[in-house]
Amino acid sequence: MKLSPKHVLTGLALLGALVIFYLKTNHIVFAEHKRFDDDIHRLRQVDASLNQDVLKSPFHLIEDYDRFPEEINALQKTTEELGGAIPSFTPPAGRGLIQQKVNELSQLLSQKEELLERFKSQNAVLNNSLRYLPVSGTELIEATAGDDQGRELKAILNEVMRQVLVYSLRTDDESAQEIHVSLSKLDEWRSRHRDDAQGAALASLAGHVKSIVQHKPRVEALMEQLVSIPVDQCLEEMQGVYDEQFARAMRRADLYRVGLYLLCGFLVVGIGYTIFALDAANTHLERRVAGRTSDLSRKNEELRLEIAERQRAEKLLAENEQRLRLILESEPECVKLVDADGILLEMNPAGLRMVEASHFGEVLGQSVYGIVAPDYHPVFRALNEAVFQGESRIAEYEIIGLKGTRRWMQTHACPLRDTAGKIFAQLAVTRDVTESRRVEAELAYERDLLRTLLENSPDQIYFKDRDSRFLKCSNALAGRFQVTHGDDLVGRCDFDYFTDEHARPAFEDEQEIIRTGRAMVGKVEKEIWKDSDGHKVTWVLTTKVPLQDKTGEIIGTFGISKDITAIKEAENKLEAVHKELLHTSRQAGMAEVATSVLHNVGNVLNSVNVSCAVISEKIGKSRIANVTKVAELLIQHADDVPAFFASDPVGQKLPHFLTKLAQRLSTEQAVVLDEVRLLAKNIEHIREIVAMQQSYANVAGVQEALPVQELVEDALHMNGAALARHGVKVIREYAAAPPVSVDKHKVLQILVNLMRNAKHALTDGGREDKQILVSIRRRDDHVAVSISDNGIGIAPENMTRIFAHGFTTKRGGHGFGLHSGVLAAREMGGRLAAHSDGPGRGATFTLELPINPPVTATPLPSKNRH
Amino acid sequence: MKPILILILILVATSGKTSRLWAVPPPVGGQPAAKTHEPIKPIPFQTNLDSRKVALGRMLFQESKLSHDNTVSCASCHDLSQAGTDHRVHSFGIHQTEGTINAPTVFNSAGNFKQFWDGRAATLEEQIDGPIQAPGEMGSTWDEVIGKLRATPVYNAPFKAIYPNGIQRRNIKDAIAQFERSLITPNARFDKFLRGDDTALTTEEKEGYRKFKSYGCTSCHQGVNVGGNMFETLGAMADYFADRGGPTPADNGRFNVTGREDDRYVFKVPSLRNVARTAPYLHDGSAKTLEEAVTVMGRYQLGERLSPQDVDQIVKFLKTLTGEYEGKPL
Known part of the structure; x- marks a missing residue:
């Protein structure tokens, strides 16, 4: 067994494959994976806290802007790094996809930065006015004289400040309208009183009020836009793309690992076999040398006997040969004759094709061992020996054709005897089984692969x-x-x-x-x-x-x-923490609101006190006592009243005195009435402020099971005054419904908004019998709250657009209410739908709320909305 | 034995010195409760910087070879002994070219969210490109600067020691920026007040601070740098530029960067740290005194003619914002 170049090459190839497989198995760098994965997570965290900071700022939970640049810089820097840190094992296609997401993200971030800068500037102007307004208002009120005119001014100022506070809590057109009315009152008052110093101060105050009215909606819209930029969504998608690439790389590495194990196994078997084969070959060689020596002497003896025999047999042989040749020629499979030493005696054309010989002369007299692959020499040898001992056998072995093609052969061999019955050759019919063996091997390999995959x-x-x-x-x-x-x-x-x-x-x-x-x-x-x-x-x-x-x-x-249970649970936890944070910040914000509300209640109480003092003073100094005096005079002259009036000098003046007194008394009454009216109005202000505070203070919260009727009634209550003022009749159709699990704040926000829209639709419609039908119905797994009006209705072409951001038909509207309503409803797992039979035929908006909220509410890009 | 003793003594002495330089100990005397809910935050005492880079940056900051004709250095307009500015309305570059906008102080500039009045540079490193290449400032090019510095023997060793690739544009900028980051002024009287020392401010100054907050000034001037973290329109409540007249291209502010109409007259809100030492004020350097600056702010940002008393008290408060550099008052 010599070490042929073929062996060396095979060995090298196997070693090479081994090294390549090993490298492929190790090509996933986990440090890179962890860094990339961490970066994405950090980005999501920073983005969430940036959004929270934005949402906190209107409640003055954040007094400075230092953290905004820090956060946006961190986001941009990490994103930039992300582009360069795509793990090396990601295939080029996946790399492209991720890079695309990174680019998208950095675009979103520049948008976000620009909006953030605008938000900061606008919010600063708004805060400037919100902070300064109470200062200048209080100063003006303190500096105003206590006369009637002064009191009028104080009332207007108090009114404006109350309205601004309300506006800063509930930014809507109606409140803005009220403020404009008060401002024109202020203008009117100013035009009546020419006092330069005071006039300038009032103008400045009006300027701040206008600035608040102008900037508050802008700031809110910017805030809304800011937290709606789908940075988080983009990151989530990026994570998805990357996870897929990572999983793919992992699968590939696993495959190579299986390959590596198989290869190792193959090598071990190969080495074992080689050692065994070397040993066997030695023994065989020795035996053959001994066999040859005895064969030689025997053959000499036989030769002599055979010569005589042969001549006799020759004729018969020729005939046999003739027949045999015919068979050989026509046989489609290889038919050959081989002698005991493996020397080829005969081969038909089909056989010649298999061994890639062009004519018989090329192989005649050659040893078949030159064609049989060295590995299979023992097989063929055993076959030949068996045949020469008279057995028929089947064997499979590999041959290497004269042109180097390897083929698998299946041979059916039997002994061929001469006329004397002596075996002189092996007659073999051989088929080419290369193809069927290859298919079989492949099948077995694939079965192995599948089994390994399924088991591991x-x-x-x-x-x-x-x-x-x-x-x-x-x-x-x-x-x-x-x-x-x-x-x-x-x-x-x-x-x-x-x-x-x-x-x-x-x-x-x-x-x-x-x-x-x-x-x-x-x-x-x-x-x-x-x-x-x-x-x-x-x-x-x-x-x-x-x-x-x-x-x-x-x-x-x-x-x-x-x-992915673990991932899912982690996600849910994150979501919960996030909600908790939002809730806390909202509650904290409410506390601040409460303080300012109480401050304003105090202001209005001042006016109440003033009114009370005025009333008691007026009543104390009243001329009502004079009426008693007149009555006493009349009782004194009761016996002769006509004479008293006609002749007594006092009696003569009495009618004139009575007329004057009556005038005086009615003036007094008017003043007192005015004062009482003002008082009542102020008390109403306090009630409104307190009521509003109550409705706002506790609404912030997590999802809780709430009776729908109560929610709807609360919403009606909040709009009650406005509906009554416009003469809108409210019809209630409440069916029994189970409590719904929702965020009260969001539901109220949606319902109040829907009712306000209905009210606008009714006032714009201008019909006499204005009416709103509020109904609650239960449907399968949700409760539906419908608000129907008989107002102007919705044109069919607008039906699909009403929920879009920025669409409005209201003058001065922002087109935001319904859009945010839809988003809020969807966040709670519900939905908001609209229906109208067309212009002039009213509209119905239906809010569907789930009885059992879905475990995973549809995640929205803007889930940080407060 | 003796040399080792001396060595240890030197080490102790120098380490003591550095800690005095970079880590000024907080005021002694109990642990007063810090005021945490104020819109203004104190400047931290410590910076975590590579002292070799800071030292190299300090040399470069004073280096007039950064300019084309070797006459102007960073320190020419940002004189550290003059609170990091030159007290001119406009600074002068090479060939006595007058600038177009007031040069702000370099102290605490690391705390500003962007650089330049119009915020066109995101980092200190980016900012350096501006004056070096501006024809009217240093009028040089990076190739020229690098060539000159490489020919100056004193730079080769320190650069090589810190940066393996020696004198490069990136490394020059890095060293200067690191030095600038060391230019912080902690321990202002107001910071002591914020850290809980109620005696650090007089009644008048506290009243000035109260007004500063309630008049809405902290809407913009807040954070560690008392400003420097946002953009705002100059003339939010009244038209500043119409009253001042003589418009210049620099007046357009951030509009020059973004081209957005909304950004016309928008500027970075300047830091008020050490403001008493950095006259004149505003981007056009038009306010010569703090009183003038406060009055202008009241007029155009608040829409109010502040009373002399208000102005006086607010100015008194602003003067408490002057901090210390290297342990000495600025």
Whole structure:
């Protein structure tokens, strides 16, 4: 057994493959993966805290802007790094996809930075005025004289300040309108009083009020836009793209690992075999030398005997040969004659083709051992020996043709005897079985691969028949179902392990795949385990594809599920923490609002006190006592009243005195009445401020189960005054409905907005019998609250646009209410729909709220909205 | 034995010195409760910088070879002994060219969110490109600067020691920026007040601060730098430029960067740290005194003619914002 170049080459090739496989297995750099993954997470965190800071700023929970540049810089810097830190093992296509997302992100961030700068500037102007207004207002009130004119001014100023406070809490057109009315009152007062110093101060105050009215909606809109920029969504998508690339790289590395193991195994076997073969070859050689020596002497003896014999046999032989040749020529398989030493005696044309000889002369008298692959010499030798001992045998071996092609041969060999019955040759019929062997080997290899995959893959892999019963499963799946081997699951189905809630849709998905032949990729599935009373819930990411047989007919499905329960739980936790933070910041903001509300109640109380003092002073100094005096005079002259009036000098003046007194008294009454009216108005202000405070102070909160009727009544209450003022009749149709699990603040925000829209539609419609129908109905799994008006209605072409951001038909409207309403409803797992029969025919808006909120509310890019 | 002793003594002495330089100890005398809910935050005492870069940056900051005709250095307009400015309305570059906008102080500039009045540079490093290449300032090019510095023996060793690739544009900028980051002025009287020392301010100054807040000044002038972290329109409540007249291209402010109409007359809100030492004021250097500057701000940002008493008290408060550099009052 010599070490031929072929052996060396094979060895080198194997070693090379070994090294390449090893490198491929190790090409995932986990440090890079971790860094990239961490970067994405950090970006999401910073973005969330930036959004929170933006939302906190109107409540003065943040007094300085230092953290904004820090956060936006961190976002931009990390994004820039992200582009250069795409892990090296990501394939070029995936790299492109991720880079695309990074570019998208950095664009979003520059948008965000620009908006942030505008928000900071506008918010500063707004805060400037909000801070300074109470200072200048209080100064003006203190400096105003206590006369009637002064009191009028004070009342106007108090009114304006109250309205501004209300406006800063509830920014709407109506409040703005009220402020404008008060401002024109102020202008009018100013035009009546020419006092330069005071006039300038009043002008400055009016300027600040206007600035607040102008900037507040802008700041809110900017804030809204700012937190709506889908940075988080973009990051989430990027994460998705990257995760897929990472998983792909992992799968590839796993494949190479399997390859590596196989190769190692092959090498060990090869080395073992080589050692064995060397030993065998030695022994054989010795035996052959001894055999040859005795053969030689025997053959000499035989030769002599044979010569006589041969002549006799020759004739017969010629005939046999003639026949044999005919068979040989026409046989499609290789027919050959080989002597005991393997020397080729005869070969038909088919055989010549197999050994790649152009004519018989090329191989005649050659040893077949030159053609049989060295590895198979022992096989062929054994075959030949057996045949020469009179046996028929079948053997398989490899040959190397004269032109170097390797082929697998299957030989059926039998002894060929001469006339004397002596075996002189091996007659062999040989078939080329290269192709069938290759196919068989490939099949075996693929079976091995599949088995390795199914036994070792951490993912759940399964093949199902057309009835969704398991045909073959990975051990990972078996482990999940608490059996040891995937084969134990054969014949079972999802319904055996999961509740219908998961098993049914999964079954339907599979049927759909079988029907359409379309794969289902990357679906997140929630699994509820049957024997756990619904307590055990797991999440998987599943991809299913049709399973086809050779003819392309779909015979079932094939799927891979990855357990993502841990990821899902982490996500839910993050979401919960996020909500908690929002809630806390909102509550804190409310406390601040309460302080300023109380401050303003105090201001109005001042006016109440002034009014009371004026009334008691007026009543104390009243001329009512004079009436008593007149009565006494009349009683004194009761016996002769006509004479008293006619002749008594006092009596003569009495009618004139009475007239004067009556005038005086009615003036007094008017003043007191005015004062009482002012008083009542001020008390009403206080009530409104307090009521509003109550409605706002507790509304912020997490989702809680709330009776729908109460929510609707609260909303009606908040709009009550406005509806009454415009003569709108409210009809209530409440059906019994279970409590809904919602964020009270959001629902109120939507309902108040819908009612206000209805009121606008009614006033714009201008009909006499203005009416709003508020109904509550239960439908399956949700409660529907409808608000119908008989106002101007909605034109069909506007029906699809009313929910879009920026669309409005109201003068001075922002087109934001319905848009944010839809988003808020969707966030709670509900929905907001509109219906109208056309212009002039009223409109109905329906808010649907879920009785049981979905476990995963549709995540929105703007989920940080307060 | 003796040399080692001396060495240890030197080490102790120098380390003591550095700690005095870079880490001024907080005021002694109990642990007063710091005021945390104020819109203004104190400047931290410590910076975490590479002292070799700071030293190299200090040399470069004074280096007039950065300019084309070797006459102007960074320190020419940002004189550290003059609170980091030159007290001129407009500074002068090479060939006595007059600038177009007031040069702000370099102290605490690291705390500003962007650089230049119009915020066109995002970082200190980026800012350096501006004056070096501006024809009317240093009028040089980076090739020229690098060539000159490489020919100056004193720079080769320190550059090589810090940066493996020696004198490069990036490294020059890095060293200067690091030095600028060391130019902070902690321990102002107002910072002591913020850290809980109620005796640090007089009643008048506290009243000035109260007015500063309630008149809305802290809407913009807030944070560690008392400004320097946002943009705002000059003339939010009244038209400053119409009253002043004589418009210049520099008056357009951020509009010159973004081209957005909304950004016309918008400027970076300047830091008020050490403001008493950095006259004249505003981007056009038109206010010669703090009183004037406060009056103008009241007039155009608040829409109010502030009383002399208000102005006086607010100015008194602003004077408490003067901090210390290297342990000495600025």
